[in-house]
Amino acid sequence: MLREYIAGECDKYVVLLLRDYGKMTIRAKGAKRPKSKFQAITAPLDCAEFVIYQGNGFLALAGGSDIYHFDKIRGDYDKLCYAAYVLEMTERTIMEGEDCGGILDLLMRTLNVIERGNITLRLVRIIYEFKFLRINGYSPHIDDCAACGGELLGEVFFFEYGTACEKCRQGVALGETALYALSRILEDDNPFNFEIDETAANELRAAADLFIKAHNELELKSTQFLV
Numbered sequence: 001m002l003r004e005y006i007a008g009e010c011d012k013y014v015v016l017l018l019r020d021y022g023k024m025t026i027r028a029k030g031a032k033r034p035k036s037k038f039q040a041i042t043a044p045l046d047c048a049e050f051v052i053y054q055g056n057g058f059l060a061l062a063g064g065s066d067i068y069h070f071d072k073i074r075g076d077y078d079k080l081c082y083a084a085y086v087l088e089m090t091e092r093t094i095m096e097g098e099d100c101g102g103i104l105d106l107l108m109r110t111l112n113v114i115e116r117g118n119i120t121l122r123l124v125r126i127i128y129e130f131k132f133l134r135i136n137g138y139s140p141h142i143d144d145c146a147a148c149g150g151e152l153l154g155e156v157f158f159f160e161y162g163t164a165c166e167k168c169r170q171g172v173a174l175g176e177t178a179l180y181a182l183s184r185i186l187e188d189d190n191p192f193n194f195e196i197d198e199t200a201a202n203e204l205r206a207a208a209d210l211f212i213k214a215h216n217e218l219e220l221k222s223t224q225f226l227v
């Protein structure tokens, strides 16, 4: 469950990301009432099996059974801010009905890592962003200079298409650790398993900002709450 919209006094619309049907906006009648049977499955971060029916011109929630609630994220303000960002990015980028298998897997994996808290939230965000853009067709070129094709000797930079050599000097500087971490993020299927020092994290943050700005024009409200 990605997002809710209040509709009238008692109802709400919920935006769901469904394994078999992609993103769908569903009406949940009476879901705002305290004793609603939809209480456990219609808040952002709820994971559930949903039963949906075709109403008169709209899709409506008939019922469902809850699977998981990410309670350790809900109880921690910083984790909640990062989770809200990941949910908003997913919700705003995906179109209704679009195939979303890869995005759903990445979303679940990211939320699990945020909840467990074994790597810093800043690094989780960086990994998530590069993986998310990759699924959406944008992956930086990092084997050699993406500007001139030359070898990466000496200082390395990163710009909107990938790495740049010392001669081309485009974008932001990437040290050895940051460059290694980036290749790991791009190549590893599940790279949420390492940590980097603050300098490398700052360099990768700058690189991710640049890459996201070039390939995803969304202004996300949740970004302002990230530390």
Ligand SMILES: [Zn+2]
Pocket (backbone or CB within 6 Å): 145, 146, 147, 148, 149, 150, 164, 165, 166, 167, 168, 169
């Ligand atoms: Zn070059």
